[in-house]
Amino acid sequence: MLLPISFSFDNTYVRQLGDGFGVRWAPAPAPAPSLLFLNRSLAAELGLESTVLRALEGQVGCDLFSGNALPAGAEPLAQAYAGHQFGGFSPQLGDGRALLLGEVIDRHGQRRDIAFKGSGRTPFSRGGDGKAAVGPMLREVLISESLHALGIPTTRALAVAGTGERVVREQVLPGAVLTRVAASHLRVGTFQYFAARRETERVRQLADYAIARHDPNLRDIDSAPERTLAFFRAVARRQAALLAQWMNAGFIHGVMNTDNMTISGESIDFGPCAFMEAYHPEAVFSSIDHGGRYAYANQPHIARWNLARLAETLLPLIDETPQRAVERATEVLDAFPGWFEAALRRGQRAKLGLVGVEPSASTAGARGADLLDAVDVDPQAEADDALAGDWLDLLHQHRVDFTQAWRFLADEAASSDADAVRASRLRPLFAEPDALEPWLARWRQRLAQCDSQAPAAARPETAAALRRASPWIIPRNHRVEEALAAASDAGNLAPFERLLQALQRPFDEHPDDAPFTKPAPAEVTACYRTFCGT
Ligand code: AMP
Numbered sequence: 001m002l003l004p005i006s007f008s009f010d011n012t013y014v015r016q017l018g019d020g021f022g023v024r025w026a027p028a029p030a031p032a033p034s035l036l037f038l039n040r041s042l043a044a045e046l047g048l049e050s051t052v053l054r055a056l057e058g059q060v061g062c063d064l065f066s067g068n069a070l071p072a073g074a075e076p077l078a079q080a081y082a083g084h085q086f087g088g089f090s091p092q093l094g095d096g097r098a099l100l101l102g103e104v105i106d107r108h109g110q111r112r113d114i115a116f117k118g119s120g121r122t123p124f125s126r127g128g129d130g131k132a133a134v135g136p137m138l139r140e141v142l143i144s145e146s147l148h149a150l151g152i153p154t155t156r157a158l159a160v161a162g163t164g165e166r167v168v169r170e171q172v173l174p175g176a177v178l179t180r181v182a183a184s185h186l187r188v189g190t191f192q193y194f195a196a197r198r199e200t201e202r203v204r205q206l207a208d209y210a211i212a213r214h215d216p217n218l219r220d221i222d223s224a225p226e227r228t229l230a231f232f233r234a235v236a237r238r239q240a241a242l243l244a245q246w247m248n249a250g251f252i253h254g255v256m257n258t259d260n261m262t263i264s265g266e267s268i269d270f271g272p273c274a275f276m277e278a279y280h281p282e283a284v285f286s287s288i289d290h291g292g293r294y295a296y297a298n299q300p301h302i303a304r305w306n307l308a309r310l311a312e313t314l315l316p317l318i319d320e321t322p323q324r325a326v327e328r329a330t331e332v333l334d335a336f337p338g339w340f341e342a343a344l345r346r347g348q349r350a351k352l353g354l355v356g357v358e359p360s361a362s363t364a365g366a367r368g369a370d371l372l373d374a375v376d377v378d379p380q381a382e383a384d385d386a387l388a389g390d391w392l393d394l395l396h397q398h399r400v401d402f403t404q405a406w407r408f409l410a411d412e413a414a415s416s417d418a419d420a421v422r423a424s425r426l427r428p429l430f431a432e433p434d435a436l437e438p439w440l441a442r443w444r445q446r447l448a449q450c451d452s453q454a455p456a457a458a459r460p461e462t463a464a465a466l467r468r469a470s471p472w473i474i475p476r477n478h479r480v481e482e483a484l485a486a487a488s489d490a491g492n493l494a495p496f497e498r499l500l501q502a503l504q505r506p507f508d509e510h511p512d513d514a515p516f517t518k519p520a521p522a523e524v525t526a527c528y529r530t531f532c533g534t
């Protein structure tokens, strides 16, 4: 069945790369579809008119988002990819339960993929059933909408439809299909798939495609090896920026396999992810991450490791001499920690209210910017890193909630000294508030350097800036679980909808959202485990 409404599809992946890059495949029918979630603002961003939106709220939406009826112009394809999972290489993963429907140009002129997840078995399913359950798909909605509202690049959820089917996991669960929107679904693992088969020509095609899609400015570089290297550098820089944002939000992805790392720099695949509560660099929540490979503090190192795997796929395109290719790729990998640290520092300075202290950005091209990064033009970098590092040490030592601590630092800027002691919500987070004093004094000195006010002065503008940099609301793990349990066990979507509303305005202190701000009791967090949900 074809639907009367549609997106304006323009499917370059299928058209330009063709069948070697995936398998054309149809979604499985759903016996009794229902629409559980529709992202109206995202649908509008994708170019759907309000009349179409209204239609999507009815039967048309059920049919479309369950996979029962394809929109005109969709050319569903199960994409091929490989991946390193927990360090071990699988030469063939691929869309085992996902399908790329096609691409649309959104209202901002950006090309976006529209894809299903949970739409049935494909030739890449191996032993899996190709299905997804309501809980994990609504979880993707909560996490990705939260990241998006926090300003962190992410794939997004357009809709979730219940299928009316039961899927068998540890328990029998209601089935669902997620419709996901992404800048693209190109992964490190997509390159690995062809490199592992020594299909250098296809790696080249993929790189050209990725450049056209994500780094069109690089097409002007005439030398193919230089262009490939510049592309690799651009991917690495996007990942450095993304990882810094994750770290500054206390986000733990949980399964940073190379098939879950995008070329676009968007966060993707929210299985066993979680936000940290009490600050702990070694925090791990995933039930399958026994060795802590994907622990909070390990994430930037893993990102670099994954980028090294991407580099390996590109070596034949970078230089004919393997040794020389390795050297050139290594230059980029060696620059990664510096890019990450600079991005982390930028975010931390915003969260500390240190405005106007960043070295000015280069207006030169990618290469120029790299050179600028390599030179130390930031005399305060070391001192500010120490200030942020000592703050985090304090949170660690006193087991303080990461999100609340950053947020309530604004209270300390809002009022002058005497009031601060009374009004601040920061001090009560510490069992021994006096332990905080020496650090607060240092911080105030540094703020005073930035805005030439006395160290003790109230700084309402700084407080407001801090509140724009550090959210009040994150997806608290126990709140997420509560909402998903109500939806999955009882078909009650109200807690999910209520939590989603709060997550979509994370920086406002809306009084109704107060219940979503509190961490779970420490005992609960200590036992909290996330599951892949596959
Ligand atoms: P993920 O853990 O979701 O990143 O998936 C890793 C790989 O397993 C991908 O190739 C997925 O398509 C595949 N996969 C995960 N769950 C299923 C499932 N229920 N049925 C088939 N394939 C799956």
Ligand code: MG
Residues within 6 Å of the ligand: 259, 260, 269
């Ligand atoms: Mg995945």
